[in-house]
Ligand SMILES: *[C@@H]1O[C@H](CO)[C@@H](O)[C@H](O)[C@H]1NC(C)=O
Ligand SMILES: *[C@@H]1O[C@H](CO)[C@@H](O)[C@H](O)[C@H]1NC(C)=O
Ligand SMILES: *[C@@H]1O[C@H](CO)[C@@H](O)[C@H](O)[C@H]1NC(C)=O
Ligand SMILES: *[C@@H]1O[C@H](CO)[C@@H](O)[C@H](O)[C@H]1NC(C)=O
Ligand SMILES: *[C@@H]1O[C@H](CO)[C@@H](O)[C@H](O)[C@H]1NC(C)=O
Ligand SMILES: *[C@@H]1O[C@H](CO)[C@@H](O)[C@H](O)[C@H]1NC(C)=O
Ligand SMILES: *[C@@H]1O[C@H](CO)[C@@H](O)[C@H](O)[C@H]1NC(C)=O
């Protein structure tokens with residue numbers, strides 16, 4: 001029965017004097033029925049309707065999607081219009097080609113809408129030039145470590161206006177969107193150095209670069225996301241300006257900088273089609289702009305091998321460390337083009353390129369750092385790609401000293417295993433260091449300094465630095481103070497049995513596995529980790545399933561082994577393991593909104609009753625008005 005019919009039946013049964021005790025049964029049935037309309041099949045039906053609308057033309061589709069976005073009330077109407085103007089072409093391309101009921105459609109309904117189970121991983125036939133290796137991780141050299149800075153997610157907002165409204169209705173604030181938001185007109189003015197509801201001003205980036213210069217790093221890595229979150233307002237020229245600005249600022253560090261592409265570092269946001277998509281969709285201008293900026297950050301003495309799509313492989317000047325920076329957005333669920341029909345086994349053949357580079361490094365006895373924006377074991381990477389990538393990591397585990405990522409804005413790490421059925425210190429094969437953001441929306445602005453073995457390039461320790469920008473508001477003319485927040489060996493190593501505090505010892509994958517075991521044993525250690533993820537900002541309660549899921553996520557370099565339900569933060573959890581119930585999967589956390597239209601769409605499915613009927617009616621109106 002449809003919910004409306006059920007409600008009518010309930011009313012009539014009450015009118016006929018059915019005993020009160022049966023109302024509970026009815027309520028339960030209605031609840032189940034409502035959920036049935038919000039199901040995997042329901043999602044496929046919705047995509048079928050959108051595909052029909054796409055056939056009516058790109059204009060009709062974009063008009064309808066704009067209506068859907070506005071009626072959902074997730075973001076303001078002007079934000080909706082900006083999103084669709086930017087992403088309409090991609091939506092039209094993808095929906096026109098989509099086959100309803102296909103793995104692609106299932107992947108969409110799982111990752112974007114959270115209504116289908118993740119399709120089972122389809123293993124990609126990886127061919128390794130050399131099938132296996134007997135290499136092992138080299139022991140530390142014992143030589144004096146070098147310092148390496150890790151910066152991520154700067155998101156500088158060149159429109160940041162001190163004194164404007166910090167509590168506006170847009171995804172980011174601290175701009176005079178309306179006269180009421182202007183300085184002098186608001187009771188919640190933004191400070192000089194930033195605010196938790198806003199992307200930061202360029203003066204914070206200048207200040208942070210100065211603090212990093214004082215650390216005298218040998219080199220730096222930057223894991224992407226330069227552009228601010230005003231995705232509905234930006235365009236090619238403003239994004240180009242932003243890219244040049246932050247890359248110039250990275251150049252001011254006075255040391256080599258190895259950077260990676262972020263999902264925000266283009267326009268329209270997130271959209272990086274593979275080579276299977278017609279070239280007219282390709283943001284070649286971004287790849288060219290970044291390649292040109294990066295060539296000034298990488299020492300001219302370092303030989304660089306580049307791809308045409310934002311990846312490169314280069315040797316650190318001392319000749320023994322290979323840094324491979326790759327385009328992780330090819331595997332990202334909010335990259336509309338990822339939902340190709342059929343799903344590409346290896347978008348733009350980048351995985352095969354990675355294998356070639358890793359094999360060359362192994363054969364040359366180099367060590368490798370893999371640098372990218374999005375951690376591939378996260379909830380927002382398609383499982384096929386996460387699995388294939390993880391298989392590559394496992395094959396070259398002895399050569400890869402570590403992986404470095406950003407994107408989450410929080411302070412995390414991620415482990416890979418040779419055997420996910422038995423995650424142990426012995427089966428832990430790789431560690432990804434996920435650095436928090438400079439953008440202060442999920443905690444105080446932060447950067448990391450690693451202590452690195454100058455021979456093996458293994459990570460020996462790291463120290464997090466943060467600045468209290470709230471304090472600097474109070475004293476108008478004072479500068480933020482970048483202070484040590486914690487170091488890995490003090491905060492984690494000292495708590496292990498036996499403790500690992502010797503500065504000469506590597507933080508191996510086994511070390512980080514033991515850290516996760518400690519968190520399982522000792523709630524206080526988990527809580528301390530959890531508080532550090534947001535640098536003490538807005539710390540939510542995370543106990544029971546939340547803690548289990550978090551630790552499980554730290555151990556899921558292959559994302560199919562995560563324990564959280566489909567949809568990431570969308571909050572659909574299996575009520576009893578069999579059906580989806582509308583309960584929150586995790587406590588809400590401060591989170592950066594970077595999904596553009598797809599994120600809004602995922603929420604619209606849940607918020608708008610009979611969305612499919614609404615889409616049909618709007619399509620009729622728009623199709624008629626055009627012809
Ligand atoms: C409750 O409703 C069911 C039908 O759904 C009926 O068989 C049953 O007799 C009712 N129980 C009572 C106590 O009336
Ligand atoms: C993978 O390789 C095997 C052996 O070469 C082959 O039988 C199989 O068809 C391949 N699968 C795909 C999806 O290409
Ligand atoms: C690894 O070591 C074993 C035993 O020493 C040897 O038989 C094998 O050929 C080696 N494999 C490689 C890839 O070097
Ligand atoms: C403050 O708001 C009023 C009323 O909307 C408007 O007239 C005025 O121009 C605003 N002030 C500024 C500085 O924008
Ligand atoms: C591009 O965006 C910037 C920032 O939003 C704006 O100032 C500029 O007018 C825009 N340019 C074009 C050509 O639309
Ligand atoms: C930041 O500074 C403000 C103002 O001095 C103070 O109230 C707050 O506790 C500080 N926050 C942290 C995390 O130290
Ligand atoms: C930074 O530290 C200096 C010296 O300790 C102090 O004078 C200044 O007020 C601090 N600034 C902020 C914003 O806390």
Ligand SMILES: *[C@@H]1O[C@H](CO)[C@@H](O)[C@H](O)[C@H]1NC(C)=O
Pocket residue numbers: 196538540587588589590
């Ligand atoms: C803090 O977290 C809560 C959820 O626990 C959220 O509702 C609130 O918006 C957050 N506050 C800020 C300032 O991010």
